[in-house]
Amino acid sequence: MICHMRAQIRRSINNIFIAKGEDGREYTLKIKGKVLSKEKWEYNPIAVGDFVEISIHSDNEGLIISREERKSEFTRFLNKVGLNQCTCSNMDQAVIVSSIKSPVFNPRFIDRCIASVRGCPVLIAVNKEDLGVSYEERDLSLYQSLGYGLVLLSAKDKKADSLIPYLENKVSAFIGPSGVGKSSLINLLTGSEQKVGTLSDKYNRGKHTTNHALFIESSLYSIIDTPGIREIIPPFENPEDLKHSFPELSDVGCRYSDCLHNGESGCIVPFLVEEGRIDEGRYAGYLALLEDLMAVHDRIVKNRW
Numbered sequence: 306m307i308c309h310m311r312a313q314i315r316r317s318i319n320n321i322f323i324a325k326g327e328d329g330r331e332y333t334l335k336i337k338g339k340v341l342s343k344e345k346w347e348y349n350p351i352a353v354g355d356f357v358e359i360s361i362h363s364d365n366e367g368l369i370i371s372r373e374e375r376k377s378e379f380t381r382f383l384n385k386v387g388l389n390q391c392t393c394s395n396m397d398q399a400v401i402v403s404s405i406k407s408p409v410f411n412p413r414f415i416d417r418c419i420a421s422v423r424g425c426p427v428l429i430a431v432n433k434e435d436l437g438v439s440y441e442e443r444d445l446s447l448y449q450s451l452g453y454g455l456v457l458l459s460a461k462d463k464k465a466d467s468l469i470p471y472l473e474n475k476v477s478a479f480i481g482p483s484g485v486g487k488s489s490l491i492n493l494l495t496g497s498e499q500k501v502g503t504l505s506d507k508y509n510r511g512k513h514t515t516n517h518a519l520f521i522e523s524s525l526y527s528i529i530d531t532p533g534i535r536e537i538i539p540p541f542e543n544p545e546d547l548k549h550s551f552p553e554l555s556d557v558g559c560r561y562s563d564c565l566h567n568g569e570s571g572c573i574v575p576f577l578v579e580e581g582r583i584d585e586g587r588y589a590g591y592l593a594l595l596e597d598l599m600a601v602h603d604r605i606v607k608n609r610w
Contacts, residue, residue: 308360308361309358309359309360309361309370310326310327310328310358310359310361311326311327311356311357311358311359312324312325312326312327312332312334312356312357312358312359313325313354313355313356313357313395313520314351314352314353314354314355314356314357314520315331315353315519315520316353316517316518316519316520317351317352317353317517317518318517320335320336321333321334321335322334322335322336322351322369324357324359324369326359326361330365331365332359332361332365332366332367333365333366333367334357334359334366334367334368334369335368335369336350336351336368336369337360337368337369337370346388346389346540346541347388347389347390347391348383348386348388348389348390348391349390349391350372351369351372352378352391352392352393352394352518353392353393353394353517353518353519353520353529354375354378354393354394354395354396354476354478354518354520354529355372355373355375355394355395356372356373356395357369357370357371357372357373358370358371358372358373375391375394375395375424376394376395376424376425377394377395377396377397377399377422377423377424377425378391378393378394378395378422378423378424379391379392379393379394379396379399379421379422379423379478379480379531380392380421380423380539380540381421381534381537381538381539381540382538382539382540382541382601384538384601388541389540389541392478392480392518392531392532393478393518393529393531395476396425396475396476396477396478396529397425397475397476397477398425398426398427398428398471398475398477398478399418399422399425399426399427399428399477399478399480400427400428400429400430400468400471400472400477400478400479400480401415401418401419401427401428401429401430401480401481402430402431402432402479402480402481402485402486402487402490403415403429403430403431403432403481403482403485404431404432404433404436404484404485404486405431405433405434405436405437405442406433406436406437407433407436407484408482408484408485410431410444410445411482412444412447412448412586412587412590413586413590413593414482414537415429415448416550416551416587416590416591416594417537417538417539417590417594418480418481418534418537419453419550420539420547420550420594421537421539421540422480422550423540426454427453427454428453428454428455428456428471428477429445429448429453429454429455429456430455430456430458430468430490431445431455431456431457431458432458432459432460432485432486432487432489432490433459433460433461433485433486434457434458434459434462434464435459435461435462447584447587451552451553452552454471456468456471458490460486460489460490460492460493461486461489463493465490465493465494468490468494469494469525469526472494472525472526472528473525473526474525474526475526475527476526476527476528476529477526477527477528477529478528478529478531479491479528479529479530479531480531480534481533481534482533482534482535483533483534483535484533485533487530487533488530491521491528491530494523494526494528495521495523495528496523497521517532518530518531518532538594538597538598538601539594539597539598541598541601541602542598544565544595544598544599544602545563545565547591547594547595547598548565548566551587551591553583553584553587554566554574554583554588554591557573557574557577557583558573559571559572559573559574560572565595566588566591567592567595574588
């Protein structure tokens with residue numbers, strides 16, 4: 306007898322999905338035929354965190370029939386295939402994990418991660434506090450002034466307790482580049498045994514260890530571990546939407562409400578930057594992101610129409 310139920314995707318590898326059903330059991334799933342139509346610019350129809358309807362054909366196997374609309378997601382553009390890829394979904398918050406040294410803190414990378422998060426708040430977790438860092442450092446205090454939560458941690462010294470209040474009763478997606486200690490933090494917080502990598506001596510950056518997203522449950526909270534990222538372009542979208550990821554660029558009083566702050570007549574952002582009211586580095590990062598999105602748009606228009 307075929308049984309239908311709601312389930313949540315916990316892991317996916319090569320179009321094979323592991324999901325937890327509403328009965329508390331885990332099922333191995335495939336997508337039923339071509340019933341899941343992808344969005345126009347979407348690479349994968351199913352991501353870790355997705356809620357799906359499944360049909361069970363045996364004790365632990367079944368098919369995915371449909372996917373519910375995502376309430377939040379972390380999605381980036383894949384240059385190689387020219388499509389957006391959702392890495393994880395339906396989290397209550399995104400925790401962007403970085404380090405202050407080894408590898409060095411990269412605010413422009415943080416900005417790109419923030420711009421790739423949709424539908425949930427962002428918390429910035431800076432690991433390797435043991436290498437020397439304080440909340441007063443300019444790059445860190447800037448994000449605090451913009452309204453982002455910020456926590457300093459040290460997986461090496463087993464200091465992650467300050468992060469726990471932010472995680473309780475939530476699903477949090479941990480996002481960041483390789484080598485910042487993301488898997489070490491998750492192991493410390495959940496008691497799991499995620500593979501921990503090392504740094505490349507040549508480039509002082511991480512080697513990939515997590516190669517697919519994984520939903521990890523603990524008694525107080527759940528964490529979605531995501532693969533380390535080296536390059537990131539936010540999802541293909543209306544370039545005007547990019548401003549939502551830069552709160553200091555919203556409602557600044559430009560002549561036109563649809564101003565992209567990219568040299569338009571009547572744009573006052575360059576003057577605000579000159580006066581120090583908008584951070585010069587953040588604005589330069591915004592312009593670089595905008596240029597990337599414009600290039601993506603031109604490429605897609607050329608290739609698809």
